[in-house]
Amino acid sequence: MISLRHSLGKIRLPLGFSFAAVAAGIKVSGRPDLALAEAGHSATAAALFTQNRVAAAPVEVGRAALLSTGGRVRAVVVNSGNANCATGRAGIQACERVCREAGKLFGVPAAQVFPSSTGIIGVRLPAEKIRAKLPELFATRSPSQRGVLAFAHAIMTTDTRPKLASVRFRTASKEVTVLGIAKGAGMIHPQLATMLVYLFTDVSATPRELRPLLREACGDSLNCMSIDGDTSTNDTVLLLASGASGARVRDVRTRKKLSAALSAVCQSLAEQIVSDGEGVQHVIRLFVEQARSREEALLVARTIAHSALVKTAWAGADPNWGRILAAVGRCGVPIDPSRVQIFIGSQKVCRNGIACTCNERQAHRTLAQPVCDVRVQIGRGQHSVRFLTTDLTAEYVRINADYST
Amino acid sequence: MISLRHSLGKIRLPLGFSFAAVAAGIKVSGRPDLALAEAGHSATAAALFTQNRVAAAPVEVGRAALLSTGGRVRAVVVNSGNANCATGRAGIQACERVCREAGKLFGVPAAQVFPSSTGIIGVRLPAEKIRAKLPELFATRSPSQRGVLAFAHAIMTTDTRPKLASVRFRTASKEVTVLGIAKGAGMIHPQLATMLVYLFTDVSATPRELRPLLREACGDSLNCMSIDGDTSTNDTVLLLASGASGARVRDVRTRKKLSAALSAVCQSLAEQIVSDGEGVQHVIRLFVEQARSREEALLVARTIAHSALVKTAWAGADPNWGRILAAVGRCGVPIDPSRVQIFIGSQKVCRNGIACTCNERQAHRTLAQPVCDVRVQIGRGQHSVRFLTTDLTAEYVRINADYST
Numbered sequence: 001m002i003s004l005r006h007s008l009g010k011i012r013l014p015l016g017f018s019f020a021a022v023a024a025g026i027k028v029s030g031r032p033d034l035a036l037a038e039a040g041h042s043a044t045a046a047a048l049f050t051q052n053r054v055a056a057a058p059v060e061v062g063r064a065a066l067l068s069t070g071g072r073v074r075a076v077v078v079n080s081g082n083a084n085c086a087t088g089r090a091g092i093q094a095c096e097r098v099c100r101e102a103g104k105l106f107g108v109p110a111a112q113v114f115p116s117s118t119g120i121i122g123v124r125l126p127a128e129k130i131r132a133k134l135p136e137l138f139a140t141r142s143p144s145q146r147g148v149l150a151f152a153h154a155i156m157t158t159d160t161r162p163k164l165a166s167v168r169f170r171t172a173s174k175e176v177t178v179l180g181i182a183k184g185a186g187m188i189h190p191q192l193a194t195m196l197v198y199l200f201t202d203v204s205a206t207p208r209e210l211r212p213l214l215r216e217a218c219g220d221s222l223n224c225m226s227i228d229g230d231t232s233t234n235d236t237v238l239l240l241a242s243g244a245s246g247a248r249v250r251d252v253r254t255r256k257k258l259s260a261a262l263s264a265v266c267q268s269l270a271e272q273i274v275s276d277g278e279g280v281q282h283v284i285r286l287f288v289e290q291a292r293s294r295e296e297a298l299l300v301a302r303t304i305a306h307s308a309l310v311k312t313a314w315a316g317a318d319p320n321w322g323r324i325l326a327a328v329g330r331c332g333v334p335i336d337p338s339r340v341q342i343f344i345g346s347q348k349v350c351r352n353g354i355a356c357t358c359n360e361r362q363a364h365r366t367l368a369q370p371v372c373d374v375r376v377q378i379g380r381g382q383h384s385v386r387f388l389t390t391d392l393t394a395e396y397v398r399i400n401a402d403y404s405t
Numbered sequence: 406m407i408s409l410r411h412s413l414g415k416i417r418l419p420l421g422f423s424f425a426a427v428a429a430g431i432k433v434s435g436r437p438d439l440a441l442a443e444a445g446h447s448a449t450a451a452a453l454f455t456q457n458r459v460a461a462a463p464v465e466v467g468r469a470a471l472l473s474t475g476g477r478v479r480a481v482v483v484n485s486g487n488a489n490c491a492t493g494r495a496g497i498q499a500c501e502r503v504c505r506e507a508g509k510l511f512g513v514p515a516a517q518v519f520p521s522s523t524g525i526i527g528v529r530l531p532a533e534k535i536r537a538k539l540p541e542l543f544a545t546r547s548p549s550q551r552g553v554l555a556f557a558h559a560i561m562t563t564d565t566r567p568k569l570a571s572v573r574f575r576t577a578s579k580e581v582t583v584l585g586i587a588k589g590a591g592m593i594h595p596q597l598a599t600m601l602v603y604l605f606t607d608v609s610a611t612p613r614e615l616r617p618l619l620r621e622a623c624g625d626s627l628n629c630m631s632i633d634g635d636t637s638t639n640d641t642v643l644l645l646a647s648g649a650s651g652a653r654v655r656d657v658r659t660r661k662k663l664s665a666a667l668s669a670v671c672q673s674l675a676e677q678i679v680s681d682g683e684g685v686q687h688v689i690r691l692f693v694e695q696a697r698s699r700e701e702a703l704l705v706a707r708t709i710a711h712s713a714l715v716k717t718a719w720a721g722a723d724p725n726w727g728r729i730l731a732a733v734g735r736c737g738v739p740i741d742p743s744r745v746q747i748f749i750g751s752q753k754v755c756r757n758g759i760a761c762t763c764n765e766r767q768a769h770r771t772l773a774q775p776v777c778d779v780r781v782q783i784g785r786g787q788h789s790v791r792f793l794t795t796d797l798t799a800e801y802v803r804i805n806a807d808y809s810t
Contacts, residue, residue, distance in 0.1 A: 053735070053740050053742060054730050054731055054733065054735075054740075054758070085731075086730055086755065087759055088757070088758065120727065121725075121728070122730070308801070312804075315802060318806065320525075320527075322490065325491055325526065326459055328458075328459065329457040329459030329638060334458065350527070353493065354492055354493035355528070355529075397798060400713070401798070402721055
């Protein structure tokens with residue numbers, strides 16, 4: 001029923017949305033850094049935000065706006081190159097000014113403009129540069145694939161490629177489309193949200209109907225991944241529903257199909273974000289099984305995924321499972337080492353906490369693939385989690401240690 | 406009163422101990438990998454072990470031995486090149502066999518021989534190679550600086566230099582010496598213990614008297630450091646007291662001076678371990694201040710010290726304090742960003758959670774030093790912690806991703 005598409009040639013557009021992007025001079029490189037998405041008059045919205053106590057100005061402003069409008073969004077304005085975080089009162093005011101100006105163009109209050117920023121922390125947002133480019137953004141917006149691609153490119157920072165996924169399904173004789181656009185690359189360890197993710201659908205739904213759908217779709221995808229363990233200050237996932245397809249979420253079959261479509265899109269975006277992580281050479285699909293609860297499985301997964309020693313072993317395709325076992329041992333869960341099994345690919349490399357006969361060369365070859373499964377069973381219960389993560393390479397260090405003044 | 410000595414030329418030997426080391430062929434390199442320390446007949450002991458649920462065989466055997474003897478240790482046998490961890494029942498038996506053989510040489514039960522191992526996890530311990538070399542170790546032991554240096558070299562793995570510190574003080578007309586020997590380099594984030602640390606003193610004390618002294622000395626030193634956030638499976642700190650100096654811990658002044666001496670030795674060893682961390686180019690003395698409790702300060706310090714983004718910024722001497730602030734924000738403490746101050750060296754770079762006027766070039770130059778102070782004040786209370794940590798370099802990745810089969 002659902003076919004997942006994330007090759008750029010096949011991106012499907014939901015009805016009722018227009019997109020545009022320009023270069024506003026925020027990025028030193030001169031690349032596009034300002035993006036607009038316009039939703040129809042009656043679009044509804046739900047959002048998840050970073051749980052970092054240090055939240056960027058657009059997170060504060062966007063959260064307050066959604067509360068004040070009860071979940072109405074007419075337009076989304078995103079800039080890259082500057083996070084507008086740790087910028088104090090002036091940062092909030094700059095963000096509000098951008099929303100006000102954009103609101104004027106659309107004839108709506110500032111609160112119906114949803115702001116996002118991504119880039120360096122602690123540097124004043126050049127709001128003037130943004131405001132100067134809003135009319136051009138407004139004039140060039142279009143409900144086209146070109147517009148979508150421009151949007152996806154303009155929100156990138158250290159990403160090497162745009163991240164898009166879409167799903168189209170039929171329900172009650174209507175065609176419904178879900179489109180997702182994301183950026184990632186670094187400071188990726190979302191906790192109830194993730195970097196910048198925008199989900200557009202033409203279904204008709206109230207904000208109250210959208211919220212559980214969004215939470216559910218993110219739970220197993222965007223909330224189950226980590227590149228470097230650092231939770232960003234700007235993480236935002238926004239879901240917009242234009243209603244233009246005529247299909248209604250109130251209909252149970254439509255809701256079920258939409259839920260599956262959202263999950264598929266979020267899962268694809270999570271995979272795209274992780275595989276484009278800074279310096280990433282290997283993506284690891286980490287399965288933690290036999291935990292007492294999902295939280296316990298997540299704790300084990302996160303500890304493994306954030307171990308510098310495990311991640312560097314993965315960089316070298318080194319089947320050094322002792323480091324994985326040591327990470328499990330220190331994660332805080334009272335595991336019994338003699339009940340732990342570890343698999344690399346389909347091969348068991350650690351049986352009951354100790355080495356077992358295995359083909360080490362084959363384990364090395366498995367880990368040398370761009371994507372590899374690692375499975376850890378802890379023998380405590382029935383719960384499991386699938387967690388997407390990456391290796392830690394010298395290239396990651398180079399990207400993040402690069403200082404030039 | 407106390408002069409800290411860790412230049413190799415001035416290592417002071419406590420009375421009542423002998424040392425030796427040989428190459429037993431456990432390390433592929435053929436370097437010395439088996440070390441012996443002998444204590445007098447009446448030596449007492451206290452120890453701290455890793456809190457990792459995956460504990461190596463020598464940790465299990467050593468802990469049980471100390472319990473069964475009530476804190477008596479006649480000899481310490483350490484091998485490097487193999488951790489004897491995740492080796493199951495066979496690993497325990499191999500460890501016990503080594504202790505039994507060594508005990509025979511000294512005419513004591515196996516339980517008075519304290520074992521340690523460090524090296525790769527999950528590989529069978531070549532106990533035969535060790536047992537074959539015990540007589541040579543026994544025959545060549547000596548109460549000499551040469552013996553101490555041989556011991557310190559033989560316990561090294563990826564360490565580039567031996568780690569020693571000693572303090573001598575006078576009390577009640579007696580001369581008391583504390584000598585510490587450690588190894589470190591990787592998998593360093595001790596939790597109530599640390600990699601391998603041996604502390605020798607010639608004071609006279611019961612095991613019960615030694616325990617609080619050891620715990621106190623480690624609290625602010627070996628327990629307040631991290632290289633890569635990975636807690637080892639073999640962490641052990643052992644304190645031995647020979648009584649040969651004639652000074653008694655029962656005497657309050659002696660206990661106070663001993664406590665200060667132990668703290669100074671542990672602090673020096675912690676500094677030596679961190680500055681010899683794998684691939685380390687910069688050591689950061691991280692001060693977290695104004696926390697509600699010491700635990701809260703430690704949580705903030707550990708989150709900063711384990712942030713891949715913060716550590717890679719330090720590798721590039723990049724004064725990117727936004728990453729530090731973002732780490733503080735996600736650590737779980739309900740901080741108010743507007744009360745956070747961050748200093749690099751003596752210069753404030755973040756005032757009340759936002760950028761303040763500062764000389765960025767100077768901050769860069771400060772961070773480019775081999776050792777740099779970073780101070781984070783969170784405006785919540787009176788507690789503070791001093792935490793030793795490091796940058797994360799491409800060389801760390803190279804060392805730990807190096808896979809060759």
